[in-house]
Amino acid sequence: MKLESLELTGFKSFAQKTKFSFHEGLTEIVGPNGSGKSNIIEAIRWVLGEKSAKNLRGEKMPDIIFSGSAGHNSLNRAIVKLNFDNSDHYINIDYTELSIAREIFKNGESNYYINNKICRLKDINNLFMDSGIGQGSFSIISQGNVENIFNSKPEDRRYIVETLAGIYKYKNQKQETNAK
Ligand code: ATP
Ligand code: MG
Numbered sequence: 001m002k003l004e005s006l007e008l009t010g011f012k013s014f015a016q017k018t019k020f021s022f023h024e025g026l027t028e029i030v031g032p033n034g035s036g037k038s039n040i041i042e043a044i045r046w047v048l049g050e051k052s053a054k055n056l057r058g059e060k061m062p063d064i065i066f067s068g069s070a071g072h073n074s075l076n077r078a079i080v081k082l083n084f085d086n087s088d089h090y091i092n093i094d095y096t097e098l099s100i101a102r103e104i105f106k107n108g109e110s111n112y113y114i115n116n117k118i119c120r121l122k123d124i125n126n127l128f129m130d131s132g133i134g135q136g137s138f139s140i141i142s143q144g145n146v147e148n149i150f151n152s153k154p155e156d157r158r159y160i161v162e163t164l165a166g167i168y169k170y171k172n173q174k175q176e177t178n179a180k
Contacts (some may be wrong), residue, residue, distance in 0.1 A: 002092035010078040012039040015066040047102045049082040079103040129169045
């Protein structure tokens with residue numbers, strides 16, 4: 001599986017639709033202070049289900065919607081879409097192209113999409129669980145997180161190891177079954 005592209009419309013400083021395409025190998029994002037580098041990473045965390053506005057440097061979730069700048073009015077909606085090439089079927093679905101998206105309106109109303117069809121966050125979480133990509137995975141290490149891993153309690157470190165080893169998914173399913 002491969003992350004092909006990221007599309008942002010109305011997300012933070014990206015007022016107009018902006019598409020980033022990722023190619024083979026390493027991608028670096030460079031730019032002056034305040035040019036939006038961190039906003040790009042936050043967009044990825046957001047579309048994967050980030051629930052905390054504070055983790056995205058806001059007070060409430062609609063704060064991520066473009067709030068206007070010189071020459072640009074504020075917007076009412078933000079949408080972020082991640083496009084994956086799933087031709088190796090690493091993610092267990094029939095499709096070779098996979099997209100997930102999340103949108104939010106100024107009133108706080110929000111939707112998630114898998115391949116342009118409305119879904120629940122749970123569906124996205126299930127899709128990515130144990131893939132190393134989803135919410136709470138360790139593919140995005142923010143500043144300060146490396147230290148947190150070293151300083152965490154043994155139970156929390158165990159969770160990290162189990163997630164990385166791919167067995168957390170089964171523990172989670174077992175817990176859900178037992179709860180029924
Ligand atoms: P640095 O190199 O300092 O880390 P950066 O490239 O990571 O900078 P970001 O923090 O991603 O920059 O971008 C900050 C910019 O995004 C600021 O100019 C801020 O005004 C703008 N911004 C943040 N939220 C919004 C919003 N809702 N609407 C419009 N602009 C926003
Ligand atoms: Mg930054």
